[in-house]
Amino acid sequence: MQSSRNGILRYPVYYLKNTEIFQNIVVRIEEELGIPQNSGMFLYGMRVLCGSSKKSIELKYQLFKTFGWTEYDISELLRRNPIIFLICEEKIRKKLDFLMTELGYKPHFLATHSPLLSLSLEKRLAPRHHVLLVLKEKGLLDYNFYTAAIKTEKQFLKILIEPFKKDAPGLLELYQSNKGCSNIDAILR
Template sequence: MEPIIRGLRSILGSTDNLIKFLRKTHLLIGSSALGNLNSNIALLNKEYGLDINVIRNVILQSPRSYLMDTEFFQNILVRVEKELGIPRNSGMFTYGIRLLSGCSKNVIESKCQVLRSFGWTEYDVSELMRRNPIIFQISEENFRKKLGFLMTELGYKPDFLATHSTLLGFSLEKRLAPRHRVLLVLKEKGLLDYNFYLATKKSEEEFLRILIEPFKEDAPGLLELYRTSKGHSNIDTISRRC
């Protein structure tokens, strides 16, 4: 086992990375898996031009994707470019690897069908896939709920969501819906008409400081509404720092 640990430490570049890797995998790594990891890294580095530090970072994010048989792994790399339309020099390339190594073609196609049922064209679907493949790891039920909220309730169009895909990545219950409720109150009271997309991108601290704290007198109960909507127990602590 010691030679394997030494081999992993050498591949990952540090003891800290080794510990992160072992915590993520929860696996006993054998010599064959170590060999696969070495071969897959060499493939990405030498044939696909990915920097070794980039490779190490993505391995730590999704280690199991890089322990598979190299022939199967190489097939995934080809599919990322051909099927997902993500070029190897794109920052999304490794996310495409994660998607295809973790989801079957049928599962991915089911998400595409959900998009089509909301009026997405093939171009819109491909654009979303190319820009943010990891979105397709969302459960089908969650996908439908987010699309229903963003498109049916808020009126966003497929072409906008395809190019502003972070909206689909945010939690509906913890971020999208609660922030929308706050903006509705501010608009109804004539206090502020703020762009929803920009509001969703703000950190929790920024959102509280910019869109809740300045209006606590003119819109009493706004913080409580937000806290109740989120079911978030530490908002008071955050808001006191603003």
């Protein structure tokens, strides 16, 4: 109930609609997005339908199809993480290209592990991928990318940077430069 109140308080404009329009949106969330009213994702579905035009949603739907996604995979993604459809098409395209072309992930995996599509490509996915490549190349560690990507910054630094400072000099600097920030030292303290 707490998250429902937070959603309503943060985005009241979505709920201040004519009753007929509001009912139509509720029906569309279930029918078009496949999100039942009792789902924790229902309010996010409301944000997607209220914050995007039908054309924008359709264009993103077609974008996923160009990467080989099936109707089922897209529906699964929408049910699990509808907010992805609020991301601009270009960012979605770049993430899909990186995750599918470069890393080899399949649509169904990404649909069921949707946080990967929510994370920043430039600030999180690519920099962490570079670190994992270095660790693997040096024979120090072969770590699961999804697990590394969803770790907090502090966890990532503690588990995948700190223990390898001696064996992989420059790893922290590589991570900082790829990430475009220099305040990582403060996190390590």
